[in-house]
Amino acid sequence: MAFTLAFAGFLRVGEFTYKESDRALAQGFGKRFLTKSCIQISQEATYMELNLPSLKTDPFCKGVKLTIAATYDKGCPVLAMQRLRAIDTHRPEHAPLFCIGKLEQHAFTREYVVRRLQELATGVGLGQGIWNGYSFRRGPATWAAEVGIPENEIQTLGRWRSDAYKAYIEFSKKERIKLSKRFQGPVSRTN
Numbered sequence: 001m002a003f004t005l006a007f008a009g010f011l012r013v014g015e016f017t018y019k020e021s022d023r024a025l026a027q028g029f030g031k032r033f034l035t036k037s038c039i040q041i042s043q044e045a046t047y048m049e050l051n052l053p054s055l056k057t058d059p060f061c062k063g064v065k066l067t068i069a070a071t072y073d074k075g076c077p078v079l080a081m082q083r084l085r086a087i088d089t090h091r092p093e094h095a096p097l098f099c100i101g102k103l104e105q106h107a108f109t110r111e112y113v114v115r116r117l118q119e120l121a122t123g124v125g126l127g128q129g130i131w132n133g134y135s136f137r138r139g140p141a142t143w144a145a146e147v148g149i150p151e152n153e154i155q156t157l158g159r160w161r162s163d164a165y166k167a168y169i170e171f172s173k174k175e176r177i178k179l180s181k182r183f184q185g186p187v188s189r190t191n
Contacts, residue, residue, distance in 0.1 A: 001083065003120075005080065008068050011136050014056060018108060031054070035097055036096075037093040041085075048081055052064050055159075138169075146172065
């Protein structure tokens with residue numbers, strides 16, 4: 001569920017993970033990290049709003065509200081958050097949005113997320129690859145480009161203020177072959 005949300009929201013790993021020591025902030029935790037109350041699902045479940053309380057590029061912790069649409073498929077972030085809410089009725093709204101374990105509730109750390117991502121990617125045959133904290137920025141940016149979303153809209157979806165988003169877009173092998181063919185293709189020359 002966390003990975004689904006991270007992909008749909010172009011989230012940085014630090015925007016949905018935390019360390020055990022961060023929980024000592026008690027009341028202040030919700031001012032810097034995602035809690036259950038950060039997710040608001042529309043009445044019709046056609047979209048949700050994700051309130052990110054703190055961002056890497058936000059020194060004053062003003063946060064940002066992301067609107068994420070429902071897709072109603074297996075990877076639907078809205079349905080995933082609805083499922084999470086349905087099974088997570090035992091914790092208060094100010095509790096961290098994600099944790100490891102239902103009863104023990106360990107911190108949802110960056111290390112855990114990266115390790116789990118690597119395990120899942122290898123398990124479904126995607127190979128070792130470079131699965132890291134940037135995968136939730138790189139993957140959505142690449143996917144958006146593949147489905148034809150214009151670059152300025154990718155920049156908006158990913159909340160990039162600069163052209164840095166271009167470094168996150170990777171071309172598939174199929175696309176690289178196509179580009180290579182175009183580059184090496186016949187050139188009409190006039191003498």
